[in-house]
Each structure stands twice: as structure tokens, then as C-alpha cells.
Amino acid sequence: MTATPAARTHAAPVEPSGQTASSPLRGILFLIASTVVFSVADVITKQLASTLPPPEVAWMRYVTFALVAIPVVLAKGGPTLLRSRRPGLQAIRGLGMVGSSLLFIASLPYLPVADATAIFFVSPILIMALSVVVLGETVGWRRWTAAAVGFVGVMVVIRPGTGAFQAAALLPIAAASSWAVGAVVTRKIGGDHAFTTLAWSSLVGTFVLSALMPFAWVTPDTAEIAMGLAMGILFAIGHWLIVLAYRHGNASLIAPFSYVQLIWAGTLGYLAFGSVPDAWTVAGAGIIALSGLYTAYRERVRARQRALFRLTRSSGRPAGAGARCGCRS
Incomplete structure (x- = not known):
């Protein structure tokens, strides 16, 4: 999704410092609202990408994003919120996010929004796999099985080896991979406020894409500027x-609702372009969503096991079976 974030941010949210969960229902509603907003943005992006080069479309997005985000960040905490304790990691994260946006936007002239969105939702599975390599996390057979099922869903959507296959379908996979790199790096960034990460994302994307503009520029007309x-x-x-969503609820509870975006992407794609997802896309999207939802469920189970383990250790009582097994799931 060009919103990178949204599966872009849904998959590995940056939670504001010092915030506690206060209303899970409110958090879920905020996240669902974000999926609607991102889906509308994707439809506009697809329209722009039909007449302008993808780097220019991404540049328009990031420049506007920076012009909105930076003043908000400064108003919330002043220049100190622009300072990162891990600038190198913030830069790498920003590169992952902007790469994801570029690759996703590049796919939109060739793929329906629903297809590109469905394929991109493989990102939580890629994040899980990268977490094993980069963060040393332990993943059990259940989540590896869910990951394999998710990839089957992607294959159902893109159907390699058939006449329905388009090489452009590989672009959302590459976009999801780039997003996954940024998301895993996010987990390694400690001590930075959510608004700091937001500001760095907008600035890194703006600087990188501005450097590309001399090589990919088509003067937009008034309608394109407005869009x-x-x-x-x-x-x-x-x-x-x-950001608001994850202030009000735990990530493991809220994140699965990001799959609602698959519904908006299909509906808005039909209303704007008359593109109806075929049975293969619907089936593949359903498989991907079920895989992601099960992975999120196992994350919640694993978190409870870790909490029980910590509780039993601190109280001196014998640990339960889940704690003894090292929370492997």
C-alpha cells in the first residue's frame, strides 16, 4: 500500500512514548478509519501514476506529508522532537519506507488497487521472517505454517506460470519486502518518540525523492497538483x-483490523475504475488475511505466555507450561 503503512505501519507500529492503552475500541475505530483514508489515497495515487512518473508521484506525497507533519511535530514538542538517538537506524527505516512507496506506486498503473493491496499484505509474514534473522526472535512451527499459507495466498493472487500472471505483480512483493526491512529496523530503534520517527520518515523520503526529480519530472497540470x-x-x-490508534490499544489487538483495507481497496477500485476483483484475487486475499490474523493471534498468545513467565518468576511460584517452553509459538 502506498500508505506504507498502513500494512505499511499496521505490521509494526511505532507507539508513542509514555502512552498507555486506554480504550481498545477507540483504537480499533481509529485504525479502521486509517484504512479508509489510505485506500482513498491509493485510488488517487493510481490515477496520478497513470500520467506522471512513479518517483514524481511519491515525491508529491512525501513533500506534502513533510509540510503537514513537521509543523505538527514542532508544535507538539519543539525542535527536540526532531533529534533522534539512533539517526542511522532512522535513516535506514526511512529508506525502507520510501522504497516501499516507490515500488508500490510503480505497480499501480498495471494492477488493480485491490490486487496490489492484497499482495502487499504479505508484509507481516516477511516481518516475522526478518525478525528471526535480524532480531534473533524465536518462531515456532505454527507461525511458520501460517507464513507458508500466506505465501500460498500470494501465489493464488498472482498465479505465476499462467496467462493471468503479470510481472508487475512482483512489485508489491518487493514493496512489502522493503517495508518489512523498515518495520524490523523500527523495532531496533529505542528511546525515540513516535513523532520523531514520523518526522524522520517524511524528511528522509522527501530528500531521497527530491534527488531523483531531475531524472524523473513531468510538469503536472492544475488537476494533478490538486490531486x-x-x-x-x-x-x-x-x-x-x-498513531492515535496505538495510543488506545495494544498492537496485537488492533493490528489485525488493518485487513479491513482489503474491503475498501476492492470497493473504491470498483467505484473509481470499474475494476472488479476476480474470484482468484478474492480467494487469495482471504488466505493472506487468515494467515495474518492467525499470526497476530499467536503473537497475543506468546505475549501472554511471556507475561505469565515474568509473573511466576517474580512471585517465586513454579512457571506454567507455556513459560517453561520459552514461549515458542
Whole structure:
């Protein structure tokens, strides 16, 4: 999703410092609202990508995003919120996010929004796999099985080896991979406020894409400029809704509702472009969603096991079976 974030941010949210969960229902509603906003932004992006180069479309998005996000960050905490304790990791994260946006946008002239969105939702599975390599996390057979099922869902959507296959379908997979790198790096960034990460994402994307503009520029007309501004503003609103969502609920509870975006992507794609997802896309999207939902469920179980283990250790009581097994799931 060009909202990278949204599966882009849904998959590995950056939770504001010092915030506690206060209303899970409110958090879920904020996240669902973000999926609507991101889906509208994706439809506008697809329209722009039909007449403008993808780097320019991404640049319009990031410049507008920065113009909205930076003043908000400064108003919330002043220049100190722009300072990162891990600038190198923030830069790598920003590169992962902007790469994801570029690759996803590049797919939209060739794929329906629903297809590109469905394929992109493989990102939580890629994040899980990278977490094993980069973060040393332990993943049991259940989640590996769910990951394999998710990849089957992707294959159902893109159908390699058939006449329905398009090489452009590989672009959302590459976009999801780039997003996964950024998301895993996010987990290694400690001590930075959510608004700091938001500011760095917008600035890194703006600088990188601005450097590309001399090589990929088509002068937009008035309508395209208006759409670009609307797209960037929606992008910023979507990210802000995600920040609000994770203020009000735990990530393991809220994140699965990001799959609602598959519904909006199909509906808005039909209303804007008349594209109806075929049975293969619907089936594949359903498999991907079920895989992701099960992975999120196992994450919640694992978190409870870790909490029980810590509780039993601190109280001196014998640990339960889940704790003894090292929370492997």
C-alpha cells in the first residue's frame, strides 16, 4: 500500500512514548478509519501514476506529508522532537519506507488497487521472517505454517506460470519486502518518540525523492497538483490516525483490523475504475488475511505466555507450561 503503512505501519507500529492503552475500541475505530483514508489515497495515487512518473508521484506525497507533519511535530514538542538517538537506524527505516512507496506506486498503473493491496499484505509474514534473522526472535512451527499459507495466498493472487500472471505483480512483493526491512529496523530503534520517527520518515523520503526529480519530472497540470496535495494530506492524516490508534490499544489487538483495507481497496477500485476483483484475487486475499490474523493471534498468545513467565518468576511460584517452553509459538 502506498500508505506504507498502513500494512505499511499496521505490521509494526511505532507507539508513542509514555502512552498507555486506554480504550481498545477507540483504537480499533481509529485504525479502521486509517484504512479508509489510505485506500482513498491509493485510488488517487493510481490515477496520478497513470500520467506522471512513479518517483514524481511519491515525491508529491512525501513533500506534502513533510509540510503537514513537521509543523505538527514542532508544535507538539519543539525542535527536540526532531533529534533522534539512533539517526542511522532512522535513516535506514526511512529508506525502507520510501522504497516501499516507490515500488508500490510503480505497480499501480498495471494492477488493480485491490490486487496490489492484497499482495502487499504479505508484509507481516516477511516481518516475522526478518525478525528471526535480524532480531534473533524465536518462531515456532505454527507461525511458520501460517507464513507458508500466506505465501500460498500470494501465489493464488498472482498465479505465476499462467496467462493471468503479470510481472508487475512482483512489485508489491518487493514493496512489502522493503517495508518489512523498515518495520524490523523500527523495532531496533529505542528511546525515540513516535513523532520523531514520523518526522524522520517524511524528511528522509522527501530528500531521497527530491534527488531523483531531475531524472524523473513531468510538469503536472492544475488537476494533478490538486490531486497530489490531496494524496499527501490523506497520507499524513492516515499516519496520524495510526498513531492515535496505538495510543488506545495494544498492537496485537488492533493490528489485525488493518485487513479491513482489503474491503475498501476492492470497493473504491470498483467505484473509481470499474475494476472488479476476480474470484482468484478474492480467494487469495482471504488466505493472506487468515494467515495474518492467525499470526497476530499467536503473537497475543506468546505475549501472554511471556507475561505469565515474568509473573511466576517474580512471585517465586513454579512457571506454567507455556513459560517453561520459552514461549515458542
